[in-house]
Amino acid sequence: MNDLSSPTALPAPPGSEALRARAEIDLDAVRANVRALRARAPRAELMAVVKSGGYGHGAVPCARAAREAGASWLGTATPQEALELRAAGDTGRLMSWLWTPGGPWQEAIEADIDVSASALWALEEIVAAARRSCRTARVHLKADTGLGRGGCQPADWPDLVAAARAAEAGGAVRVAGVWSHFACADEPGHPANAAQLDAFRDALKIAERAGLDPEVRHHANSAATLTLPESHFDLVRPGVSVYGLSPSPEVGVAAELGLRPAMTLSASLALVKQVPAGHGVSYGHDYRTAGATALGLVPLGYADGVPRHASGTAPVLAAGKWRTVAGRVAMDQFVVDLGGDAAAAGDEVVLFGPGDRGEPTAEDWARAAGTISYEIVTRISARVSRIHTNERANTGG
Numbered sequence: 001m002n003d004l005s006s007p008t009a010l011p012a013p014p015g016s017e018a019l020r021a022r023a024e025i026d027l028d029a030v031r032a033n034v035r036a037l038r039a040r041a042p043r044a045e046l047m048a049v050v051k052s053g054g055y056g057h058g059a060v061p062c063a064r065a066a067r068e069a070g071a072s073w074l075g076t077a078t079p080q081e082a083l084e085l086r087a088a089g090d091t092g093r094l095m096s097w098l099w100t101p102g103g104p105w106q107e108a109i110e111a112d113i114d115v116s117a118s119a120l121w122a123l124e125e126i127v128a129a130a131r132r133s134c135r136t137a138r139v140h141l142k143a144d145t146g147l148g149r150g151g152c153q154p155a156d157w158p159d160l161v162a163a164a165r166a167a168e169a170g171g172a173v174r175v176a177g178v179w180s181h182f183a184c185a186d187e188p189g190h191p192a193n194a195a196q197l198d199a200f201r202d203a204l205k206i207a208e209r210a211g212l213d214p215e216v217r218h219h220a221n222s223a224a225t226l227t228l229p230e231s232h233f234d235l236v237r238p239g240v241s242v243y244g245l246s247p248s249p250e251v252g253v254a255a256e257l258g259l260r261p262a263m264t265l266s267a268s269l270a271l272v273k274q275v276p277a278g279h280g281v282s283y284g285h286d287y288r289t290a291g292a293t294a295l296g297l298v299p300l301g302y303a304d305g306v307p308r309h310a311s312g313t314a315p316v317l318a319a320g321k322w323r324t325v326a327g328r329v330a331m332d333q334f335v336v337d338l339g340g341d342a343a344a345a346g347d348e349v350v351l352f353g354p355g356d357r358g359e360p361t362a363e364d365w366a367r368a369a370g371t372i373s374y375e376i377v378t379r380i381s382a383r384v385s386r387i388h389t390n391e392r393a394n395t396g397g
């Protein structure tokens, strides 16, 4: 009988998964990026955004490294992500902003997590949860200054602000923040950026007139932290740049912005074999060998987060040269054409990294797959082992 829970099933030897493929995360790069971002916003505090497992880099180790480099705040999308940071021992200021009815407000308030409200229903649930836990909830009121996603529309803002002030007077909440988010900050000079800042100042004025005195006013993501000083206010919220990636080519090239990509994704060739000319490669035979050649099998596929859109387009460093993914990316593997170059099973293939060993970058992959570097790193799945290097802060320098 095939019993999946059979106690005779042996656990895999520790570390064996990393023999196939690994995402190495340089925590010194994370620290250096946080320091570089703080230097760009010297009068503001910094919230390192560690949502979605730190954009695929591992939320807990990256959060720790960011704290070591002076991030006085951490930010997550979901409350579950924030609660995981608390469970891992983080005790600093921590905010999460993506809530749905039902919370978990009370768990978050009791874990000393700052919460966010874009609408009256959220504020009402926060007040009720704060009363149940006999605590004062720290709330950030979110204005929609033009993004058209989360946040409260200007027409509804005076009511939200008034309700928050009343709840504050009653002791259930403290309005710790007023905040918003950019739509087009990755296009410096886009007219929406100035318009959003005007709308934000209006929202702040209304909040102040209603008697609110927020501790932090915040609007800037990575792009605005790097390019728009008047958006810094009291706190900046960089995400992608903490991991060393530029928000967009328009904002700049990572190295010129003082950023170092933290993640290197690599794999060990699972097979190298000679094939004749005209051999079809991978599903659909979208690629055919031009001559007799060696094919290398890379044991990573779309289940690992390698985009299927990278089929036939994305670069990898294998046997000393850039090669293009030959044919389709399958669920677990793809193929590269090694030409006449010597390679053997077990040799390292680098998909992307900081670029200084001659490997492609996540930005190269983004261009090849028609997406943004944010998605390239964040989509790397849990099947790929994360190996964190430089876990200890280098206090010598």
Ligand SMILES: *Cc1c(COP(=O)(O)O)cnc(C)c1O
Pocket (backbone or CB within 6 Å): 049, 051, 097, 181, 220, 221, 222, 223, 237, 238, 239, 240, 241, 247
């Ligand atoms: C993701 C996110 C950020 C960080 O954005 P980056 O472009 O990665 O710097 C900041 N604020 C909010 C609300 C976010 O959702």
